[in-house]
Amino acid sequence: EDVKVRAITHNLDVVKVVLLGVPDKPGVAALVLRTLVDCAVSLDMIIQSEGREGKKDIAFVIPREDKGKVHKALESLQKMLPLEGVTFDEGVGKVSVVGAGVANDPRIAFRMFDTLARLGVNIDMISTSNLRISCLIPRDRVAESVSALHETFIEDSEVMLREGS
Amino acid sequence: EDVKVRAITHNLDVVKVVLLGVPDKPGVAALVLRTLVDCAVSLDMIIQSEGREGKKDIAFVIPREDKGKVHKALESLQKMLPLEGVTFDEGVGKVSVVGAGVANDPRIAFRMFDTLARLGVNIDMISTSNLRISCLIPRDRVAESVSALHETFIEDSEVMLREGS
Numbered sequence: 001e002d003v004k005v006r007a008i009t010h011n012l013d014v015v016k017v018v019l020l021g022v023p024d025k026p027g028v029a030a031l032v033l034r035t036l037v038d039c040a041v042s043l044d045m046i047i048q049s050e051g052r053e054g055k056k057d058i059a060f061v062i063p064r065e066d067k068g069k070v071h072k073a074l075e076s077l078q079k080m081l082p083l084e085g086v087t088f089d090e091g092v093g094k095v096s097v098v099g100a101g102v103a104n105d106p107r108i109a110f111r112m113f114d115t116l117a118r119l120g121v122n123i124d125m126i127s128t129s130n131l132r133i134s135c136l137i138p139r140d141r142v143a144e145s146v147s148a149l150h151e152t153f154i155e156d157s158e159v160m161l162r163e164g165s
Numbered sequence: 166e167d168v169k170v171r172a173i174t175h176n177l178d179v180v181k182v183v184l185l186g187v188p189d190k191p192g193v194a195a196l197v198l199r200t201l202v203d204c205a206v207s208l209d210m211i212i213q214s215e216g217r218e219g220k221k222d223i224a225f226v227i228p229r230e231d232k233g234k235v236h237k238a239l240e241s242l243q244k245m246l247p248l249e250g251v252t253f254d255e256g257v258g259k260v261s262v263v264g265a266g267v268a269n270d271p272r273i274a275f276r277m278f279d280t281l282a283r284l285g286v287n288i289d290m291i292s293t294s295n296l297r298i299s300c301l302i303p304r305d306r307v308a309e310s311v312s313a314l315h316e317t318f319i320e321d322s323e324v325m326l327r328e329g330s
């Protein structure tokens with residue numbers, strides 16, 4: 001199944017921003033995005049998962065150079081929108097396993113998460129699409145994680161192809 | 166910018182599964198995926214966001230026919246892994262805005278979330294990749310949401326193209 005994995009990518013130019021405990025009702029996500037549109041930032045990921053008691057966290061990833069203006073924009077937002085807090089985390093990096101259908105096959109996600117686990121790398125956030133499984137992990141573990149993922153998915157499959165031919 | 170949006174897609178064959186409050190340490194995501202691999206299920210989304218106090222929720226979406234075997238597999242997992250609970254939600258459906266670069270432009274995410282907000286549709290989960298912004302919403306709102314998103318992104322841009330020619 002590894003033939004599906006086409007590449008391992010990473011991005012160190014990321015800051016994780018989390019709006020904690022926003023009201024879980026219609027219009028809130030739109031308001032948050034409106035704020036980001038107004039400060040002309042580009043986004044790398046938007047993640048919203050399960051919440052608790054009528055509240056949700058909305059997390060997104062921005063380029064490091066945009067931290068200042070997003071911080072400013074979210075300060076104003078907090079006057080309009082009740083929330084528990086806003087956090088900025090510069091200690092993360094992003095690694096992704098890329099290829100058609102990767103997210104649909106749990107074996108690929110398993111091998112990605114297991115590779116990171118074996119390095120003792122904690123997975124902070126996970127987001128998938130049919131073409132990509134992306135994880136936020138500690139920034140200082142990105143380089144070795146990329147190598148290890150390469151070994152799991154790319155080098156092994158090259159060996160398999162050679163053996164098969 | 167709407168020329169980026171190539172299609173609106175949806176999926177009603179989904180059940181949202183959430184493992185609540187798993188320990189946030191290396192190896193946990195791998196163990197969860199191992200369990201899913203062993204019950205041969207296919208996955209549609211995996212989402213993990215911010216947690217609280219050393220715990221995280223891991224959410225994923227499975228086909229409705231797999232609910233039984235995943236339920237069984239997660240019962241065994243709960244013996245091995247301390248967690249707060251496991252929930253199954255059959256009341257969701259998935260809608261996606263698809264196109265190159267859609268997730269990087271907050272204006273597209275804004276217009277998607279705003280379209281849903283105007284219908285009074287609550288957004289339960291959000292996951293993005295560079296090709297797709299996906300939302301889980303109430304199942305009984307999927308059809309009208311797809312129409313509205315089509316109107317926002319596809320029909321308007323066709324009008325724009327005609328006017329421009």
Ligand SMILES: C[C@@H](O)[C@H](N)C(=O)O
Binds near residue numbers: 289
């Ligand atoms: C939390 C936020 O996503 C909210 N549920 C909304 O629909 O906007």
Ligand SMILES: C[C@@H](O)[C@H](N)C(=O)O
Binds near residue numbers: 121122124194
């Ligand atoms: C919660 C889970 O993702 C954990 N952080 C892990 O690395 O496996």
